[in-house]
Amino acid sequence: MTKSTIPLIDRISVELGAQEPWPKDVKLYQPYEVEQILLPDNANCLAAQAFLKMCQLNYEVVHKQNAEAMSPTLKVPFIKAGRFVIAELEGIVQFVNGKGITLTAKLDNEQKADMRAFMSLIHNVIENAELYICWVDKETYNEVTCIRHGSVYPWPLNHIQNWQKRSQVIKKLKALDWYNKTLEDVFAEVETCCEALSTRLDGKPYFFEEGPTELDALIFGHLFTILTTPLPRSDLANTVRNYPKLIQLVQRIEKEYFKKETKN
Amino acid sequence: MGTVHAKADEHFKEIPDFAQKQTIRELPEKEQIKEVDLEGIRARVDKINVDGLARTKNDIVEDCIRELFKATDFQDVLLKAHRARVKLDELGCFKNISVFIDTSKGPKSTPDGLEVTFNVKEHKRLTGGVSTQVGNNEGALLVGMRAPNLFGRGERVQVEYSYGSKKTTNFNVAFIKPIRGRHRSAFTTSVFQQHSEWPPSSYKLIERGVLLDYGFHSTSLLKHNVQWEGNIRDLSVLSRSASFDVREQSGVSLKSALRHVLSVDLRDDIIFPSTGGLFKLTSEVAGLGGDVGFCKNEFFLQSNYSLMDDVVIQGSLWAGYLTPLSSGHKKIGAADAFYLGGPLSLRGFRPRGCGPRSADGDALGARCFWSAGVHLFAPLPFRKGSSKGGLADLFRTHLFVNAGNVLADLDIAGKSGDSDLIETLLTNLRLSYGLGIALRLGNMARLEVNYCFPHSYDKNDQTQPGVQFGIGVQFL
Numbered sequence: 155m156t157k158s159t160i161p162l163i164d165r166i167s168v169e170l171g172a173q174e175p176w177p178k179d180v181k182l183y184q185p186y187e188v189e190q191i192l193l194p195d196n197a198n199c200l201a202a203q204a205f206l207k208m209c210q211l212n213y214e215v216v217h218k219q220n221a222e223a224m225s226p227t228l229k230v231p232f233i234k235a236g237r238f239v240i241a242e243l244e245g246i247v248q249f250v251n252g253k254g255i256t257l258t259a260k261l262d263n264e265q266k267a268d269m270r271a272f273m274s275l276i277h278n279v280i281e282n283a284e285l286y287i288c289w290v291d292k293e294t295y296n297e298v299t300c301i302r303h304g305s306v307y308p309w310p311l312n313h314i315q316n317w318q319k320r321s322q323v324i325k326k327l328k329a330l331d332w333y334n335k336t337l338e339d340v341f342a343e344v345e346t347c348c349e350a351l352s353t354r355l356d357g358k359p360y361f362f363e364e365g366p367t368e369l370d371a372l373i374f375g376h377l378f379t380i381l382t383t384p385l386p387r388s389d390l391a392n393t394v395r396n397y398p399k400l401i402q403l404v405q406r407i408e409k410e411y412f413k414k415e416t417k418n
Numbered sequence: 419m420g421t422v423h424a425k426a427d428e429h430f431k432e433i434p435d436f437a438q439k440q441t442i443r444e445l446p447e448k449e450q451i452k453e454v455d456l457e458g459i460r461a462r463v464d465k466i467n468v469d470g471l472a473r474t475k476n477d478i479v480e481d482c483i484r485e486l487f488k489a490t491d492f493q494d495v496l497l498k499a500h501r502a503r504v505k506l507d508e509l510g511c512f513k514n515i516s517v518f519i520d521t522s523k524g525p526k527s528t529p530d531g532l533e534v535t536f537n538v539k540e541h542k543r544l545t546g547g548v549s550t551q552v553g554n555n556e557g558a559l560l561v562g563m564r565a566p567n568l569f570g571r572g573e574r575v576q577v578e579y580s581y582g583s584k585k586t587t588n589f590n591v592a593f594i595k596p597i598r599g600r601h602r603s604a605f606t607t608s609v610f611q612q613h614s615e616w617p618p619s620s621y622k623l624i625e626r627g628v629l630l631d632y633g634f635h636s637t638s639l640l641k642h643n644v645q646w647e648g649n650i651r652d653l654s655v656l657s658r659s660a661s662f663d664v665r666e667q668s669g670v671s672l673k674s675a676l677r678h679v680l681s682v683d684l685r686d687d688i689i690f691p692s693t694g695g696l697f698k699l700t701s702e703v704a705g706l707g708g709d710v711g712f713c714k715n716e717f718f719l720q721s722n723y724s725l726m727d728d729v730v731i732q733g734s735l736w737a738g739y740l741t742p743l744s745s746g747h748k749k750i751g752a753a754d755a756f757y758l759g760g761p762l763s764l765r766g767f768r769p770r771g772c773g774p775r776s777a778d779g780d781a782l783g784a785r786c787f788w789s790a791g792v793h794l795f796a797p798l799p800f801r802k803g804s805s806k807g808g809l810a811d812l813f814r815t816h817l818f819v820n821a822g823n824v825l826a827d828l829d830i831a832g833k834s835g836d837s838d839l840i841e842t843l844l845t846n847l848r849l850s851y852g853l854g855i856a857l858r859l860g861n862m863a864r865l866e867v868n869y870c871f872p873h874s875y876d877k878n879d880q881t882q883p884g885v886q887f888g889i890g891v892q893f894l
Contacts, residue, residue, distance in 0.1 A: 218666075220666075220668060220669030220670075222669075223654065223668040223669035223670065224665050224666060224668050224669065226658055234662060239658070239662070239665065307670070307672070307709070308672050308707060308708050308709045309707070310672075311650060311670065311671075311672040311708075311709075314650065315670060
C-alpha cells in the first residue's frame with residue numbers, strides 16, 4: 155500500500171465506524187508501564203486514556219511489549235475497536251467524533267482553531283523536549299532510556315534496538331532543529347510554552363468554559379507524566395512546578411477522572 | 419592396443435552408470451564394434467600430469483588425485499579418474515577439467531603403465547554476472563560477484579543480490595573455505611539480509627543475520643550440514659486491513675538456532691529423475707539466546723521407479739513437526755510455522771491455502787503437517803523417434819494425486835496421546851488430483867502447468883481448482 159492511500163482508508167474506516175455504536179471490548183494498547191515505557195510514550199498514552207475517560211467511554215488497557223510495532227502509525231497508543239485499529243490521540247479523537255461523541259460540540263470555530271493551535275504547540279514543544287531529555291541527554295539516556303527501552307529485547311538485540319531508535323529520534327530532532335539546542339535552551343522553550351498555557355488557562359477549571367476537551371487531556375497526559383516520572387534530571391519537572399495553575403489543572407483532571415476508579 | 423581417449427562427460431553423476439556405458443570402440447580401421455572387458459586389462463598409473471595450475475596450491479590437487487595411483491585394472495583407472503575429476507570440480511577452482519589417459523612412455527615406464535593428464539582451466543580472480551534464478555514460485559534477477567580460489571586452496575568470497583518478482587530481495591555475502599580431508603568438508607560463513615512479502619498471511623519480513631555452516635560427508639553419499647543461524651527478524655503487517663492476529667506478531671525478534679541437515683541423494687537427475695531417491699531430514703533447535711524458541715523437525719522423502727523406458731512413478735512424502743521449548747516463555751512466530759498449499763506443495767490449493775486462518779482470512783501457520791504426492795511422469799506423446807536431448811526431452815506430462823493435512827496446535831492432540839495425534843492428522847484430509855505438463859528449466863528448476871481438481875478440503879481452505887502454475891526447485 156502506498157502512503158497516499160492511507161488517509162483515504164482512514165476516512166473510510168472512520169465513516170464506516172460511525173455506523174456502529176462504541177463497542178464493549180475496546181482495548182487500548184501500550185508498552186509495559188513498570189519496566190518499559192518512556193516519558194514521551196507514557197504521556198501520549200495517558201492523554202488518550204484521559205480523553206476516553208472524559209468521553210465516558212469504556213476501554214481496557216492492554217500492555218504489549220511490541221505495542222509500538224503493532225501500531226499502524228508505529229506510535230503508541232492505539233486502540234482496537236471492533237475491526238478498527240486507530241492510533242494516537244488525534245486519530246482516536248476523530249474516530250470518537252465519527253460516532254457522534256464529541257467534547258467540542260459547544261465550541262465555535264475560533265475556539266476550535268485555538269484548541270488545535272495549542273495542541274500542536276504541545277506536540278512541537280513539550281513532546282520534543284521529552285524526546286530530547288530521553289534520547290539526547292547523555293545522563294538520562296544511560297541511566298533510564300537505554301535500560302528501559304532495551305529491557306524487552308534479548309542481548310544483543312537490545313543494544314541494536316536502542317541504537318536504531320536513538321538515531322531515529324535524533325534524525326527527527328535534527329530535522330526540527332532541536333538537536334543542536336542545549337539543555338538550557340530546551341528548558342527555556344518548555345518555560346515559554348507553559349507560560350503561554352498558563353496565561354490562556356487563567357485560573358479557569360478547564361481551557362474552555364464549556365468543559366474539558368482533548369486539549370486538557372493532552373496537557374494532563376504530558377504534565378502529569380513529567381511531574382511523576384523519576385528522572386536523573388528533575389529540571390523539567392521543576393520548570394513545570396513553577397506554574398501552579400497548570401498543576402491545579404492536572405490535579406483536577408486526575409481527581410475527576412482517574413481517582414474515581416480507585417474509590418470503587 | 420591403440421591410444422584410448424577416455425574423456426569424461428560433463429554430465430556424469432553416477433559412477434556405476436558410467437561404468438556400464440563405457441565400451442571401447444576400436445577405431446577407425448575396423449568398422450566392427452568389439453566389446454572389451456575392461457576389468458581384464460591390467461593397468462597401473464605411472465604418472466599424473468595436471469596442466470593449467472597457476473594459483474591453486476599443489477597439496478589440495480594432490481589430495482584429489484592421489485587415489486588414482488592405487489588403480490590395478492583399466493576400469494579402475496577410468497572410475498578413479500572420473501572420481502578425481504569430480505573432486506577437482508568440487509574444489510570450485512576450475513572452469514573446466516578434461517582428462518586424457520595415455521600409455522606411458524619413456525625410460526621409467528612400466529609395461530602396463532598409463533599416464534593420466536588433467537587439463538584444467540582456473541577461474542579468473544574475480545568473476546561476476548547477472549543471471550536469473552527461480553525458487554519458491556518466484557523468479558528472481560540475481561546479480562553476483564565471486565572471488566574464487568582466493569588463497570589457492572579453494573577459498574572463495576561471493577556477494578549476491580537478488581530481486582524477485584514477488585518483491586523478495588536478498589543480499590548475501592559469504593566466505594567459503596573447503597577443508598582438506600576425506601570428509602570433503604567445507605566451512606561457510608555468510609551475512610545476509612532478506613526481505614520477503616507474504617500476502618496470504620498479510621505480513622512482510624525483513625531478516626538480517628549471520629549463518630555459519632559446516633558441511634561434510636560421513637560416508638560418500640551421506641551429507642551433513644551443521645549450521646548456526648543468528649537472525650534478527652522484523653515482521654510488519656502488509657496493510658491496514660491485516661488481521662489483528664498477524665498485527666499482534668509484528669515487531670523485532672532475535673532467533674538463534676542450531677540446525678542439522680542430513681541428506682542422501684541417490685537420484686540420477688535432479689529435475690526428472692527416473693530412478694533413485696532423495697532423503698532430507700532437517701532438525702532445528704532455536705532458543706540458545708534470543709527470544710524465539712522452538713524445536714522443529716522436517717523431512718522430505720522422494721522415491722522414483724521406472725516402469726517402462728521413460729515412464730516414471732514418483733512418490734514423495736513431506737512432513738514437519740514444531741514444538742515449543744519446554745522452558746516455555748520464548749516466542750514462536752508466523753515465520754517459524756508450517757504452511758501447506760500452493761503449486762509447490764499441495765496442488766489445487768492456493769499458496770498457504772490450507773490450515774488455520776484468522777477471521778479475516780490470513781493464514782496463520784500450523785505446528786504440524788504432512789503431505790504426500792504420487793506422480794506418474796511420461797514423455798510427451800507423439801514424439802518423433804526417441805531422439806534424446808531434443809526439445810521434447812525438456813518436457814514431461816504427469817498425472818498426480820496430492821494429499822496432506824495440518825494441525826494448528828499440537829497441545830490439543832498432544833495431551834491425548836500419540837495415537838490420537840495420528841488419527842487427528844488423518845481425519846479432515848485434504849486431497850487433490852490433476853494432470854499437467856512439467857518443463858525442465860536449466861538443470862536446476864522445474865516449471866509446472868497443471869489442471870487441478872481439489873477433491874476434499876476444509877471449509878476454511880482456499881482452493882484453486884483449474885489451472886495452476888508453479889515454478890521452483892523442490893516440489894512435492
